[in-house]
Amino acid sequence: MTVTRDAATGRRAVVTGVGVVAPGGVGREAFWKLLSDGRTATRRISLFDPTDFRSRMAAEADFDPVAEGLSPRQIRRMDRAAQFAVVSAREAVEDSGYDFAAADPARTGVSIGSAVGCTMGLEEEYVLLSDAGKHWLVDHTYGVPHLYGYMVPSTLAVEVAWEVGAEGPVALISTGCTSGLDSIGHGVQLIEEGSSDVVLAGATDAPLSPITSACFDAIKATSPNNDDPEHASRPFDAERDGFVLGEGAAVLVLEEKAAAEARGARIYGEIVGYAGRSNAFHMTGLKANGREMAEAIRVCLDRARLDPTAVDYINAHGSGTKQNDRHETAAFKRSLGEHAYRVPVSSIKSMVGHSLGAIGSIEVAACALALDRQVVPPTANLHNPDPECDLDYVPRTAREHAMDVVLSVGSGFGGFQSATVLARPGAVAYEGSAR
């Protein structure tokens, strides 16, 4: 009477390409150099005049769309977030060696995360149409032809799909600051369920505009330490006073594992676990006990069939707000037990800031590179740990470390908590996999 099907197919997803646009330099290698050097890219905001704002710092990407090869029409049409996404996608595609032109477009999917979409374009056009806020009935005759493309964040996924000629499932995932983990989880699911053989999965945000700065000022979420921008993002430090905004994108090429192996692709790692949970507690507040993030980590490891002791490194959300860093530390202890005290934990937000929805994918990219290079990126600016943050946060200096399995977590407005686990190729074997 009912339709039943074997949903578990044995298909698995691996990362074969990494593309990054991050503060401190465009491209994967510049990104990794910044992280492994433990340098910070936070500075006084130059993209607009921040004088009237409480927090006047950000980690900005030195990004020139012309130098990155975007066409004049793409530059005119695309919001900065879309430009980041397309440039990241190009780098990931090139890195993967996957021949998209020869592939069946119907089997190519796209899953892009973003917390705030095309905010910059939307705000710039608003200023023009309303004549600097004077008119509630904005003047539509000043509207640019692609204005609607700024209004809907789906544009970001559209641009990536056009870039690679994808005609399979395409989605824009927007779960606030966990968007970048959830979009990769979605991409993995498309491969596992058989909807796609290859997926461009990642996230992008370009939130460095007055309205975004103002809204985080209003809730005092961002650091006011304007006198020392380079050292303002201080996750887990006793003197941390909020996060520092960032911007950027990371896009991964996810491929079905057996096919990737068959073509001899270079594999950074396999996504062996992903899970999301919600705290149903508060849109911005976090419970001190880390309960729901711990549950997301527990389910994620359970799906990966891994014991907590298998985790060799944790890429923390580590935003640098008082409550986040304690919440997260509690979540690690709750989910990993004593192992939490033994595993290195670090926050790259200390260096590249918090780029909202994009950061989850940027952090997974960092995990892929950490696995590849067997180096743990540090937590910059950590000098005096908060007594309640008593784990090994890899202060200031990158560390060579043997890693097979790395965990990355995110926490976002809405109460969303997400976790994903990457494993080095060959490190974990799954019985019953397709081939």
Next chain:
Amino acid sequence: MSPAATTTAPASATGVTTPTRAPVITGLGVLAPTGIGTEEHWSSVLAGRSAIGRITLFDPAPYPVRLAGQVPGFVAKERVPSRLIQQTDRWTHLGLAAAEAAIADAQVTPAELAEYEMAVVTSSSSGGTEFGQHEMENLYQHAPDWVGAYQSIAWFYAATTGQISIRHGMRGPCGVLCCEQAGGLDAIGQARRLVRTGAKLVMTGGTDASLCPYGLTAQLSTGQLSTVQDPARAYLPFDAEASGYLPGEGGALLVVEDAEAAEARGAGQGYGRVLGYAAAFDPPPDSDRGPVLARTVRTALADARLDPADVDVVFADALGVPEADRAEAEALAEVFGPRGVPVTAPKTLTGRLYGGGAALDAATALLALRDGTIPHTAGPAAPAPGYEIDLVLGEPRRAELRTALVVARGHGGFNAALVLGHPQGHHVS
């Protein structure tokens, strides 16, 4: 509790561990221009009562489009806790009200279910559009510190999902899909994925409320809105006079449950089942490759293990833009044969609801399955010459309905198809 360890199925990184029966839809919450509440909406649809009228949410006089579908008599404070009203956009007000109605309709008490097995996944097209315009006005007319504390949680696309999760204690995996006007179907497809990965109940669907000056202005830039001023003649999909579409607000939320879990709690047979789903994407505008709608429909049918002949009714996307109408008519004729299946688009009564539109279409399709009645498409006189579709016009058509297909497309190239089945099964072809 270690679900993954107890299965013999291959490990899945995202938790797909067990074969599942088709999920059931056990509750509907409708807040639409055609009515607040499922039955009010359905009776308006069957009567062909149009909700299209002059925009009253703001003065539309300066704009070439002045008509829209507004939710009549929606007073947030009657349906949404006052604390949440000031913290959220109208889009979220509508979503919270629809979620509460869907829960009541499903006769479920969330507090009695396992907290991590309830999830929320909604579609959002443009987030808290009006709220965002107000706060940008505060910023540019005054100063940064005029921007309110709630801008950070009201404007972003995840606001509705987050608020529903919090209000009903749903602590499972939450999500937001932004696939413009196809998103409502993608959210339901995602709800099915979540059921397959262990969720027992998923609140899904979507709402929209982008009828503010900046929202409308942005929509105008696509050139796809109709500037015809006669409410009865402005949005005429598939008609030779098609001139674009009209916008609207509202949508629907649906309670989707794991079939066993619904049985276990004595939920009854529900409105129907999610039998199949597919999404695909059109090639870029300058490509010589054709649109993918026919393939999307075929993939959804294959996913449902059904043939085109099993489909009893199609709820069309019906954009009202001639080129898009032609492409859709051709795709349907290609899959089902010329005039091979009844096609309808009751959305002419509401306008297009963006993030909420396809979810409302799914709700309407479930009501059609329930009552064995295909609602008609009010407005068009006849399909334009060359459109080989059996468009249901004039009045509702009685029919034994076991399977409905809902089709949606979104700006930029999104395509989605959802196959819904009568709760008591489908034809075997």
